[in-house]
Amino acid sequence: MPFHEPSLPKPAPCLAPDDRPVTERLATIRARIDKAATIAQRQPGDVTLIAVSKTHPIEAIEPLLTAGQRDFGENRVAEAQAKWPGLRERFPDTRLHLIGQLQSNKAREAVALADAIHAVDRSSLVAALARAMEQEDRRPDCFLQVNIGDEPQKGGCSIADLPALLAEARSADLPVAGLMCLPPAGLEAAPYFALLAKIARDHGLSGLSMGMSDDFETAVTLGATHVRVGSALFGARA
Numbered sequence: 159m160p161f162h163e164p165s166l167p168k169p170a171p172c173l174a175p176d177d178r179p180v181t182e183r184l185a186t187i188r189a190r191i192d193k194a195a196t197i198a199q200r201q202p203g204d205v206t207l208i209a210v211s212k213t214h215p216i217e218a219i220e221p222l223l224t225a226g227q228r229d230f231g232e233n234r235v236a237e238a239q240a241k242w243p244g245l246r247e248r249f250p251d252t253r254l255h256l257i258g259q260l261q262s263n264k265a266r267e268a269v270a271l272a273d274a275i276h277a278v279d280r281s282s283l284v285a286a287l288a289r290a291m292e293q294e295d296r297r298p299d300c301f302l303q304v305n306i307g308d309e310p311q312k313g314g315c316s317i318a319d320l321p322a323l324l325a326e327a328r329s330a331d332l333p334v335a336g337l338m339c340l341p342p343a344g345l346e347a348a349p350y351f352a353l354l355a356k357i358a359r360d361h362g363l364s365g366l367s368m369g370m371s372d373d374f375e376t377a378v379t380l381g382a383t384h385v386r387v388g389s390a391l392f393g394a395r396a
């Protein structure tokens with residue numbers, strides 16, 4: 159059966175939303191990541207936890223910064239611009255990851271702001287980012303997003319188009335850190351994570367941005383270097 163028609167139902171999330179302070183949730187999630195890495199005979203330090211703070215206000219983010227969390231994810235450039243400059247003045251070693259779909263006309267603002275861009279998925283965006291990096295003299299890490307479940311409504315380049323997109327990104331001198339995916343909702347994610355890991359290996363890429371609140375441990379056992387966790391940390395988004 160092809161990967162885009164798996165029949166495995168997704169298991170229920172094993173950590174229900176809870177009322178504990180966000181710093182306790184952070185410690186629990188970090189411990190779960192470390193345990194999953196250890197089981198997979200990986201180094202826990204090789205997995206970056208990105209706290210996805212989209213929709214959450216500065217007041218919800220501050221306790222995590224105080225607790226030592228430094229990698230954060232936002233979906234929208236405008237929201238990140240509104241929230242992060244002030245926080246970064248106080249916590250200058252913060253790394254900001256833009257994880258949402260990016261319009262080419264926002265490339266310059268994205269490059270000026272972000273330390274990593276996770277949804278590079280088409281030629282026009284590669285070109286816009288290359289130009290923006292030149293203009294801003296800043297080179298955030300880039301993850302190429304793959305539409306791993308071949309879903310028409312999702313961003314990401316097709317598996318078939320990835321080699322060409324990667325070649326373009328490399329020849330435009332983008333710092334390509336690896337691949338990113340968002341597997342189909344409601345299905346067991348493991349086959350998709352395994353496929354993304356294989357494609358990355360085939361292309362000599364070491365970074366793997368995969369795994370969210372419901373499946374980050376699975377992602378870590380299958381090689382994720384960056385997990386993007388929102389609701390399990392901050393609670394449900396409005």
Ligand SMILES: *Cc1c(COP(=O)(O)O)cnc(C)c1O
Pocket residue numbers: 210212233257258340370371372386387388389390
């Ligand atoms: C919102 C978002 C996440 C975090 O999702 P949760 O299920 O809340 O952990 C991760 N990646 C992307 C691309 C997102 O848009």
